[in-house]
Amino acid sequence: xxxxxxxxAWTLLHGAVKGRNKxxxxxxxxxxxxxxxxxVLLVxxxxxxSKAHHRSHLGSRWAVEEFTACAEALAEDxxxxxxxxxxxxxxxxxxxxxxxxxxxxxxxxxxLHEVNSPAGGASPETPAAGPDPVPYGSTLVGAVLxxxxxxxxxxxxxxxxxxxxxGAAFVPLYDGPEFGDEADSLCQPEAWRQMRFFWRRLPAxxxxxxxxxxxxxxxxxxxxxxxxxxxxxxxxxxxxxxxxVVQGQLESWLSHAASFSGDDSTLVGAFPSSRYTAxxxxxxPAQEPPPAPEQLPAPExxPExxPEPPPVEDERPRxxxxxxxxxxxxxxxxxxxxxxxx
Amino acid sequence: xxxxPGGPMASRPVHFIWLLDCxxxxxxxxxxxxxxFAIRETIPEMRKVADExxxxxxxxxxxxxxxxxxxxxxxxxxxxxxxxxxxxxxGWTNLGEALKLAASVLSTPPMPERALRPVLALVSxxxxxxxxxxxxxxxxxxxxxxxxxxxxxxxxxxAEKSVLKEFLANPELxxxxxKNAQQLTRxxxxxxxxxxxxxxxxxxxxxxxxxxxxxxxxxAAQPPTSVAxxxxxxxx
Numbered sequence: 260x261x262x263x264x265x266x267x268a269w270t271l272l273h274g275a276v277k278g279r280n281k282x283x284x285x286x287x288x289x290x291x292x293x294x295x296x297x298x299v300l301l302v303x304x305x306x307x308x309s310k311a312h313h314r315s316h317l318g319s320r321w322a323v324e325e326f327t328a329c330a331e332a333l334a335e336d337x338x339x340x341x342x343x344x345x346x347x348x349x350x351x352x353x354x355x356x357x358x359x360x361x362x363x364x365x366x367x368x369x370x371l372h373e374v375n376s377p378a379g380g381a382s383p384e385t386p387a388a389g390p391d392p393v394p395y396g397s398t399l400v401g402a403v404l405x406x407x408x409x410x411x412x413x414x415x416x417x418x419x420x421x422x423x424x425x426g427a428a429f430v431p432l433y434d435g436p437e438f439g440d441e442a443d444s445l446c447q448p449e450a451w452r453q454m455r456f457f458w459r460r461l462p463a464x465x466x467x468x469x470x471x472x473x474x475x476x477x478x479x480x481x482x483x484x485x486x487x488x489x490x491x492x493x494x495x496x497x498x499x500x501x502x503x504v505v506q507g508q509l510e511s512w513l514s515h516a517a518s519f520s521g522d523d524s525t526l527v528g529a530f531p532s533s534r535y536t537a538x539x540x541x542x543x544p545a546q547e548p549p550p551a552p553e554q555l556p557a558p559e560x561x562p563e564x565x566p567e568p569p570p571v572e573d574e575r576p577r578x579x580x581x582x583x584x585x586x587x588x589x590x591x592x593x594x595x596x597x598x599x600x601x
Numbered sequence: 602x603x604x605x606p607g608g609p610m611a612s613r614p615v616h617f618i619w620l621l622d623c624x625x626x627x628x629x630x631x632x633x634x635x636x637x638f639a640i641r642e643t644i645p646e647m648r649k650v651a652d653e654x655x656x657x658x659x660x661x662x663x664x665x666x667x668x669x670x671x672x673x674x675x676x677x678x679x680x681x682x683x684x685x686x687x688x689x690x691x692g693w694t695n696l697g698e699a700l701k702l703a704a705s706v707l708s709t710p711p712m713p714e715r716a717l718r719p720v721l722a723l724v725s726x727x728x729x730x731x732x733x734x735x736x737x738x739x740x741x742x743x744x745x746x747x748x749x750x751x752x753x754x755x756x757x758x759x760a761e762k763s764v765l766k767e768f769l770a771n772p773e774l775x776x777x778x779x780k781n782a783q784q785l786t787r788x789x790x791x792x793x794x795x796x797x798x799x800x801x802x803x804x805x806x807x808x809x810x811x812x813x814x815x816x817x818x819x820x821a822a823q824p825p826t827s828v829a830x831x832x833x834x835x836x837x
Contacts, residue, residue: 279655436709438748439718439800478613482714485608492606512605519610521656 269299269404270502270535272528274509278475278517281308285397286473287319290527293331293403294338301527302326302401303417305473307444308523311393314378318369318395322445325364326401326412329357333410334403342408351458354410358454361399361412365445369395396446399454400471404529407461409469414454415442416474420487422494424465424534428487431457436483442474466531468494475522476513493528497535612658615717615800616677616745617647617793618703619663622725622756624694630837632726632756633690635782639789641685650794651680657717657801662706666699668692696729696764700736707743719749720796723768724789726756726837733764741770750799752792754779757837781836 271291277284285306293300304322306315333353340346373390398415411419413432421429432455443453461467470490477486497505513524619640627633651659660677664670665688673688703721706712712719721740740746753765753776765776777792779785 436714438744439716441748478715479610480607480715481609481611485610487607489605489607496606508604515605516610519612519656521612521654 268532269529270532271299271301272470272497272502272506272509272526272530274506274513275525276510276513276517276523278308278520278522278524280521281523283316284523285316285319286475286523286525287316287323287397288473288525288527289323289327290529294334294405297338298334298403298405299529300327300330300334300401300403301469301471301529302330302399303471303473303525303527304400305398305415305417305442305475305523305525307396307398307442307446312396312446314372314394315396317372318365318392318397318445321365321368321395322361322397322399323401325361325368326357326399329360329364330401330403333357334405337403337405337408342405347408350408350410354412354458355456357412358414358451358456362445362449362451362454366392392446394446396444398442398444398473400473402469402471402529404461404469407463409457409459409461409467411457412454413457414450415444416440416477418470418472418474418477418486419457420470420472420490421459421461422468422470422490424467426491426495428490428494430483430487431459433483437474437478466534468497468528468530468535470526470528472526473522473524475520475524476516476526478522479516479519479524494530497530502530502535612656613715613717614658614660614677614713615797616706616712616719617659617661617797618706618719618721619661619673620696620699620703620721620723621663621665621673621688622694622696622727623665623667623688623690624727624730625667625690625692626694626727626759627756628690631782632785632837633688635785636724636756636789637685637687638782639786642786643790643793644680644683644685646790646794647680647683647797650797654798654801657797659797663688664699664702666695668695670695670699670702672702693730694725694727695731696723696725697731697733697736700733701739704736704739704743704746707740707746707749709744712745716745718800719745720800721746721749721751721768722754722792722796723752723765724754724756724792725765726760728759728761729764734767737768750796752796753777754785754788754792756785758835779837781834 273288273290275284275286275288285308286303288303290301291299302323304319306312306319308315312318336353337350340349342350369392370390378391378394398417400413400417400419402409402411402419411431413419416437418433419431421431423429444450447453470493480486480489493505509526513526517524621636623633627636647659651657659680661680661683662675662677663673665673668691707719751769753768755762755765755776756779758780760778762776769776777788779788
């Protein structure tokens with residue numbers, strides 16, 4: 260058996276705020292290690308939240324839970340069989356079955372809930388043709404990182420951003436300008452056909468940060484470039500000030516964003532620990548004021564380790580440097596199955 | 602002041618466009634005067650709706666159509682700065698031209714990259730005198746036009762209901778009928794406030810307006826077939 264390719268450890272970032280004037284949030288999210296720490300899982304779901312989708316807080320929670328269950332099983336399988344070139348086709352084939360699994364499990368939970376507590380109330384005289392999923396509608400965006408292998412799924416709005424070592428951001432599965440608040444949803448017929456899949460081998464020599472967020476964040480910016488700039492700026496802050504500082508500021512940033520979009524805003528992220536957890540000196544111009552004393556590492560000493568960010572878990576390094584076989588495709592050649600049935 | 606990285610932030614705009622019939626027939630029985638009154642009266646209501654939703658910036662424009670279609674208010678004007686100047690009547694009912702004029706601003710640009718669905722509110726008392734379907738096609742050919750929240754108010758018995766219904770592009774929606782001044786005021790109030798609410802309501806179920814279930818497309822925009830039960834005198 261070929262083991263999973265050596266995995267860089269990931270430090271997770273996680274923040275979520277409720278939209279202004281909302282009684283409760285319809286966003287759900289998880290960011291945590293999977294497969295006994297061989298990988299990490301990131302997922303956000305955004306319940307539609309309007310009157311027509313008045314149970315979408317349940318829908319988004321189930322979306323996250325079912326994604327987590329399915330993606331964990333996949334991650335464990337990848338950990339068992341490895342993610343080398345020989346096994347990649349099988350891994351990708353399994354990954355492409357996830358949308359149907361998730362949608363089926365989500366619909367089953369919805370149907371069970373509807374049987375016990377119909378959203379429209381009990382009406383024995385005119386029984387419904389079947390459970391109506393519309394009140395539970397939710398989007399879903401998730402990713403699994405196993406070693407250098409990144410697997411992403413996306414249904415509806417929400418964003419995945421990869422920020423490379425150079426600082427450049429890449430937004431896979433981006434559809435272009437949005438029109439209003441339309442979004443594909445788990446509540447629509449055969450929703451899995453709209454769930455899109457993306458994979459990439461992340462280059463070990465250029466550590467890449469992965470950010471996933473609900474649309475409450477991106478829609479607070481006047482344009483897409485502004486949102487991409489946020490991802491790049493967040494990564495710069497993580498590099499210059501450390502992830503603990505970013506984690507400490509994340510919810511205030513999300514709250515600020517939510518004051519414009521009015522929507523719940525959630526962001527989860529994974530950063531290569533070896534590159535981002537340790538605090539590093541910013542490459543500031545000489546004329547800028549010197550950093551505060553507590554930010555200065557002692558000369559010739561290893562960089563100071565920042566405190567652990569409280570809401571996230573840190574997957575520690577556990578292996579030698581990456582020896583994974585580079586994929587036949589360039590690491591910059593995304594594989595996108597947009598539009599094809601999963 | 603937040604030090605959040607990234608570009609500028611802003612609430613998303615809701616572009617509201619009145620499409621007002623100013624043909625000669627609107628001068629009969631004081632219809633145009635009542636229309637001016639109704640729109641002026643509804644501005645505070647629109648401000649109230651805008652205040653309820655700080656995540657949306659309500660911007661208003663108006664097109665009049667008669668012999669020609671022209672911008673009565675061309676600049677998208679924030680509702681808090683919006684005031685109404687009376688419109689006047691002249692000539693025919695060139696609805697198609699008005700729809701084409703609206704279509705000209707429903708692409709990106711000039712629409713921003715991020716916005717809420719625009720609102721098109723059509724008020725008419727008669728039959729179009731030009732190729733109005735060409736105008737409707739022009740609206741439907743724009744990304745924002747085909748997604749717009751549409752409301753239609755027919756004034757009096759001569760209003761061509763089938764045209765208004767086709768404008769709505771939704772078999773479950775009906776034009777609102779106004780047969781007297783009170784009903785017109787209520788119709789205008791309903792059209793302006795509910796449409797803005799509908800525009801800022803999130804939708805789930807797909808980004809293809811042709812295949813999205815209708816009830817999901819316009820969850821809050823089901824108009825009453827009659828706007829008043831107690832004011833049913835048929836004046837127009």
